Amino acid sequence: MDHVLSVDQFDRSMLEDLFKRADAMRELVKTDGGDDRLAHHVTANLFYEPSTRTSSSFAAAMYRLGGQVISINDVQYSSVAKGETLEDTIRTLGQYADAIVLRHSEMGTAAIAASVSTVPIINAGDGVGEHPTQALLDLYTITTEFEQVDGLTITLVGDLKNGRTVHSLAQLLNNFDVKLRFVSPESLQFPAELAKNLTNETTFSTDLESTLKDSDILYVTRVQKERFDSVESYEAVKNSYVITNDTLAHMKPSARIMHPLPRVGEISSEVDSDPRAAYFRQVENGLYIRMALFDMLIKH
Ligand code: NCD
Numbered sequence: 001m002d003h004v005l006s007v008d009q010f011d012r013s014m015l016e017d018l019f020k021r022a023d024a025m026r027e028l029v030k031t032d033g034g035d036d037r038l039a040h041h042v043t044a045n046l047f048y049e050p051s052t053r054t055s056s057s058f059a060a061a062m063y064r065l066g067g068q069v070i071s072i073n074d075v076q077y078s079s080v081a082k083g084e085t086l087e088d089t090i091r092t093l094g095q096y097a098d099a100i101v102l103r104h105s106e107m108g109t110a111a112i113a114a115s116v117s118t119v120p121i122i123n124a125g126d127g128v129g130e131h132p133t134q135a136l137l138d139l140y141t142i143t144t145e146f147e148q149v150d151g152l153t154i155t156l157v158g159d160l161k162n163g164r165t166v167h168s169l170a171q172l173l174n175n176f177d178v179k180l181r182f183v184s185p186e187s188l189q190f191p192a193e194l195a196k197n198l199t200n201e202t203t204f205s206t207d208l209e210s211t212l213k214d215s216d217i218l219y220v221t222r223v224q225k226e227r228f229d230s231v232e233s234y235e236a237v238k239n240s241y242v243i244t245n246d247t248l249a250h251m252k253p254s255a256r257i258m259h260p261l262p263r264v265g266e267i268s269s270e271v272d273s274d275p276r277a278a279y280f281r282q283v284e285n286g287l288y289i290r291m292a293l294f295d296m297l298i299k300h
Helices: 012-032 053-064 086-096 109-116 132-145 164-175 231-237 245-249 269-273 279-297
Strands: 042-047 068-072 099-104 121-126 153-157 179-183 201-205 217-220 256-258
Touching (some): 012 132, 042 053, 042 086, 053 121, 053 279, 068 086, 109 121, 121 132, 132 256, 132 279, 153 164, 245 269, 256 279
Parallel strands (some): 042 068, 179 201, 217 256
């Protein structure tokens, strides 16, 4: 694997291999904190959009494997502010770093970066396109929370139009036999052109209530304010679904609530203490998945 651009690069045996490596990384972090296998290696975090978890977990992953990180987390302080192109920025960072983690506001930019890059590009979110490493950590979390992925009913709720994490996760789940329930406001439906690539049974609805009883996983997402044309159009849909203890009362005792985070009101904090709330375990798993990815991608 040269780059990580899309979930469609992953088949079931690669996922099994990656998740085994992530398990080993969990063990390593818990016992020794990390090791030095990537000593004298350098990655670059190049973020054209805000990030907390993705940028810091990729940085922590590198540090825990003995490497170092160049962090351009605010492109306003780089030559991008002078008008430098993405291509030239990538060519430059490739002279210093062994891999580049890129987040950008435009769909397709990770692929453009990969076409000029001499080092692996990891897509950390390209606009409303994909966020493959989030989907990998989401799926890894599912495998740690359930005995098996096959047979699960997974309800994806929120901004399914603009949310790149659901675009990637729904597609990654093509590797398994699951039922997908898409619940969103009419205007924020999962894109039809992406839905036609899905191999699992899918249903589309605006009504969350009726899906709760059967759902094994409720994957909640933030309404993506930054993708709206006006504040008014965002305000009109932002509180469409709010998960509370009352929502959980309608769900199976074995169900899980997931969220890529950040949340901005769509999951009430009272839910956090319910053992079914898995979103902070997702955060933890993100570190192990990103350590495993660097271990696979960076020659050492
Ligand atoms: C997500 C993203 O950036 O797409 N965040 C993340 O990486 N965990 C989700 C979001 O911003 O809503």
